[in-house]
Amino acid sequence: MSALAAIQIGEPLRLVLFLLGIMAFVGFNAAYLVWAERKGAGRFQRRVGPSEVGYAGLLQPIADAVKLLTKQVLVPPGADATLFRAAPILVIAPALISLAVIPFGPALAARDLNVGLIMIFAFGSVNVMALMLGGWSSRNKYAIISAARVVSQNVAYEIPMLLVVVTMLLVTGTMSLTKIVEDQAGGFWHWNLFRLAANPLMPLTFLTFYICMLAETNRAPFDMAEAESELVAGAYTEYAGMGFGVFFMGEYANILLGCSLATVLFLGGWQCPFGLLPGVFWFLVKLYLLVFSVIWVRWTFPRTQFYGLLNLSWKILIPLSLGTLVLSAAMIKLLGR
Amino acid sequence: MSPSEVIAAPEGQRETFVLNLGPQHPATHGVLRLKLTMDGEFIVRAEPVCGYIHRMHEKMAENRSYAQFLPNTSRIDYLSAMTYTHAFVGAVERAAKLEVPPRAEFIRVITSELNRISSHLVWLGAYLLDLGGFTPLLYAFDDREKILDLLEGVTGARLTYCYYRFGGVCNDVDEAFTRGTKEFVAYMRPRLDMYRALVTDNIILRKRLVGIAPISAETCRKYGATGPVIRGSGVAYDVRRREPYSAYPLFDFEVPNFPEGDCMARYLVRMEEMAQSLRIIEQAVDRLPEGPVMATAVPRVLKLPAGDVAYAVEAARGRFMVHIVSDNKEIPYRVKLRTPSLSNLSLFEEASQGLVLPDAVALLGSLDLVIPDIDR
Amino acid sequence: MEAQVECSQIVKFAVLDELLALGRANSLWPLTFGLACCAIEMMAAGASRFDLSRFGAEVFRPSPRQADVMIVAGTINKKMAEAVKTLYDQMLEPKWVIAMGNCAISGGPFVFPGQYAVVEGVDKLFPVDVVIPGCPPRPEALIEGILKLEEKLTGKRRWPRVPPQ
């Protein structure tokens, strides 16, 4: 690690390299998370999944990408062309930018802002607007219904997520993600997840964060954006070729962002569970375990009823996260940090 | 505005829009079109438009001899093809007074019940697909493949069997079939418990189905809905009990019915029916008599006596009745196919008042429609 | 016909075209468009035993925009004909059509003198690439149809054809 820090390269060059690295990481992950999802779905559904295209289907994402790239580009007649084209970009751009703040390794954070947490959530709300733009501008009844649902769902789940993050702010005392990870050093009992001194309901807070992350990325039981069986293809109905491909990449980029945030906040980022040699490896292991759980949840649960989804947030998650916020404030006041 | 206010609001004030759950839509499992007048997500009025897969079965029946119409019967409702052929064959036998040997009657009961389980499995998979769960479809189809192997061994077809003939069945059942059926019954019972644990008791599914779109027994009677729809509303109406046909009176089985009448009740009725069908198959295979499978004195050219004859069976979706009007020729004068899906769908307009779109999709799935069954 | 020379025949990037064809062949996304009995066999082909997903074709896209191949599985009715035509027009190039089952090929068992409701064959509406006979064809036949379409795209057959003994 120190060797890496020793190389003195100019600040702008370092930032460019990091951003290239992040975009490569997201691009690679978006393609091969699709492969992992289809293979995982195959395993859950007692079938093989893509296996003929290259060894064990490894070339499948490339085939999909090539096909999507060479599809006819079409803006449906009467659709609002500029918004229609802008929507996919606005879904993936915030995720890419937010990943710049995530500390992948000890010195592997592109830009260690001391307000990293706020920046992530500032950009987090852009993809809600992007999905709504996409749904509204494609001038399709199903897309409009889906866009309206997506807005109310994300608004409903943004609040408990922010409340949980504020609780973590109180507990960790800083907004810089790198410091948050650093003070979780030592064994896994130092992780925020098990920091019951500051907040006895910490595992519950992690669960709330996990549910909100699922809802924010329109995944699994909350997939209102692409409610396949009711709204044909939801907000993506009119999108084809690379427009649809970028939406898909945006969805996976957001999953990556959500899971890495959960890892950093709760599971001690790049800290090793036994305090031996912290490094990027641990971060990636925890990240992909969480991503696998997201895939697992998708293929096991049916879709919730839309009003049940809103009730869950307004009536259960928000009071719960408010309660943990007050509780941790009280605990910190009594026991001190 | 809540749906009741919307419906109550005078015509001018409502800003509703028409949404086409069009001929091609994942939720309709076929080419049914629902013209939904909606206010936001609430349905103000749903008007089903049918006829997109009308295949003129009744017109074909009027220029085909009785034997030539047999393949058509398994293409009306291709998921319970056996029971539909059973109805047509039964009607002709009832009019021509043909005696079916007991072994053939038992084989008909076994194959019909196997067909009912495979139809309910397709319904289970498709219904969970409508509710957003993808995985149960694959498990249900996996079990169904076992039934298709059994039936394919005897009839040669996977879906559109043309296995029954006037006076019996076309070829006998071998020892592999009876052994395979016994193994299937033993294999399927724990699977039903697994479905109950994994799917029926799933909290999200219960929230999606319990108390959604209740249908009263009176509505079912007024619209002539039968099968799991009327049994889900508390009326234990089953043609195998009301108008006993074939060898059904000799078997001991229950007719499951649930008083609530909501989507969950119809779901539980079908799940319980699979267990009852397994019981029937078990008893039928144990007591399968020896003997011929075809009646001997079947006239080459079949002429039914003039007048009407009607024969009803309990298909997977409900009461299927064939009403043949014949004028003593080898070609029927008029054949009426009373299909359950038509009556079951006719109460959709009344039952879906004020529902949200996902609940309407859940209601549509709980009616278990096969669209060519409606359009014939 | 040769007077009107297809321009694509003149300019041909051998490797790029082959790569594109290979990419398209290996990720054919079918449109969920089940009409009648063949739809059940299509679902069985997508299920665990016959498993279309081995060829990357299990992503059944409900919206015609995102689908590449339209598998017409069932009878085309005259009332349904213009809806099928609209669906075909809404699909984006490059697109292909597989006519599955006798009804889609030629009207199947519902063709008789004096029939008033069935369109006798999908090729009366738009060009068809692969034809799968059967009523309904078995899921293996559908997979063979998809392999035939891939062969049509790339010129190479994935699995060696087994000569019938």
Added chain:
Amino acid sequence: MNPDSPQAHEESAAASAGQPGGNGASGPSVLVGPPALDQHTPLLALLEQGLASEQGGSSVEAPALAGKAVDFASRGYHVEMTVAPERVVLAAQLMDSSGFALDTITGVDWLAEGQMELLYDYFHPESPTRVLVRCRVPRAAPEAPTISAVFPGANWHERETHEFLGIRFQGHPNLTPFLLPEDADYHPLRKDYAA
């Protein structure tokens, strides 16, 4: 869950042969002929009594609702009623009041006799009785009153019979083609229909 316990199978596999029961009530018994099967007697009696009261109520003299029992084993229904076209709604109300459900409406085109026939099938969710109501209409101008007010389920059956045979149902809320395309003006199931 209260499974309906398997009733005592009073009927063997083949329906029991009809044995002539006593004749109906004395008075103007509209139901000519004995009820076929014993366990339908209570229902048939109800029908008779229902018909008698209707009969008494309205002033029509001729027995417009002549019903007769039929051998289930060879026909598949128990009671057959021949009804004049304008009495169809009355028959439907009677069926509805005694708990029957409409099975289906069949239109038959008797080209030779220049008539069309409407067959109304009824079944009963609680009892095995099956009733068939016949009604003849002239082929030139086939008209019949709609029973969709009594049985909403009949709405679609009548639309279908109208589009296939051209029998007009007076008072039907929406007599447009049901299975054929909206603008279809041909009636395919008529015997003289040329494609």
